[in-house]
Amino acid sequence: xxxxxxxxxxxxxxxxxxHHTRPEAADLIRSAHTWLQKHGHNLWMPPExxxxxxxxxxxxxxxxxxADLLISLGGDGTILRSVEMLNGAPVPILGVNMGTLGYLTxxxxxxxxxxxxxxxAHSAERSEPNxxxxxxxxxxxxxxxxxxxxLSIKLTRAVDGKVSIWRALNESVIERQQSGHTVWxxxxxxxxxxxxxxxxxxxxxxxxxxxxxxxSARGPVVSPRHRAMLLTPVSPHMLFDRSLVLGAxxxxxxxxxxxxxxxxxxxxxxxxxxxxxxxxSYEGDSCTAQFVRFKQPQFHQxxxxxxxxxxx
Numbered sequence: 514x515x516x517x518x519x520x521x522x523x524x525x526x527x528x529x530x531x532h533h534t535r536p537e538a539a540d541l542i543r544s545a546h547t548w549l550q551k552h553g554h555n556l557w558m559p560p561e562x563x564x565x566x567x568x569x570x571x572x573x574x575x576x577x578x579x580a581d582l583l584i585s586l587g588g589d590g591t592i593l594r595s596v597e598m599l600n601g602a603p604v605p606i607l608g609v610n611m612g613t614l615g616y617l618t619x620x621x622x623x624x625x626x627x628x629x630x631x632x633x634a635h636s637a638e639r640s641e642p643n644x645x646x647x648x649x650x651x652x653x654x655x656x657x658x659x660x661x662x663x664l665s666i667k668l669t670r671a672v673d674g675k676v677s678i679w680r681a682l683n684e685s686v687i688e689r690q691q692s693g694h695t696v697w698x699x700x701x702x703x704x705x706x707x708x709x710x711x712x713x714x715x716x717x718x719x720x721x722x723x724x725x726x727x728x729s730a731r732g733p734v735v736s737p738r739h740r741a742m743l744l745t746p747v748s749p750h751m752l753f754d755r756s757l758v759l760g761a762x763x764x765x766x767x768x769x770x771x772x773x774x775x776x777x778x779x780x781x782x783x784x785x786x787x788x789x790x791x792x793x794s795y796e797g798d799s800c801t802a803q804f805v806r807f808k809q810p811q812f813h814q815x816x817x818x819x820x821x822x823x824x825x
Contacts, residue, residue, distance in 0.1 A: 528580040532587030578602035588612030601800035657806040665798040671790025683722030688714030697771040714747035761797030
């Protein structure tokens with residue numbers, strides 16, 4: 514936040530990322546923009562998002578990493594896109610749920626403005642502790658930053674040694690390119706060959722991603738308070754079909770063997786086609802994704818609600 518003279522609250526810089534098929538988001542965004550402008554704060558949207566919602570006056574090419582807060586309007590997919598845009602920058606994310614029940618979104622649209630004002634009070638209290646009223650101080654004290662582990666994924670090409678690096682909040686998947694074929698991967702743990710996997714794909718997930726694709730492949734549900742890597746095969750064509758839960762500091766890599774190409778997908782995005790000899794390695798990233806919470810995270814209750822476990 515920028516410096517201000519005594520008695521004034523600093524301007525807060527906020528980027529807002531919105532789902533492209535939620536037309537009801539436009540009115541919410543416009544109201545927030547008007548209120549924030551009135552109170553001396555700055556709000557902008559990525560150009561593509563702003564265009565879709567008819568809010569080109571809020572459009573800016575300014576980096577998400579320049580923000581003090583990122584607001585995500587949508588579901589978990591919009592959260593993943595937001596995390597990608599931040600690329601490891603320690604910018605907290607306020608998730609507003611505009612889809613079905615999400616694991617990562619925090620609040621409903623009707624609570625958006627009160628919660629945003631509460632976060633702004635929290636932000637002001639941290640930078641200017643004497644500028645808030647008693648009520649604002651009480652509200653700001655209830656803010657929690659929920660940090661989630663991310664994966665660092667490195668691809669090393671066999672042909673020329675070229676290296677590419679990505680981050681993932683949920684998972685990285687090496688999957689078959691053609692229906693009816695499997696991928697063959699030599700899986701190495703701590704520099705020792707563990708097994709040759711034959712499967713439709715192999716998932717490496719974080720605890721946050723344990724409730725996404727990995728779970729649909731019968732992987733374990735892991736509390737996001739842990740730091741771990743989950744190795745889960747998809748439709749394995751081998752006797753060993755179990756998930757492995759590895760420590761975040763263990764060395765994990767997978768090398769493509771055989772003549773069949775594979776696809777590398779990170780948080781639902783196709784990022785590369787893999788050929789024989791290409792190697793993908795994984796480790797816990799030094800950066801975390803940071804989410805704004807207004808109460809202690811209730812991960813297990815979200816799982817309970819998501820799967821109707823209280824309905825029997």
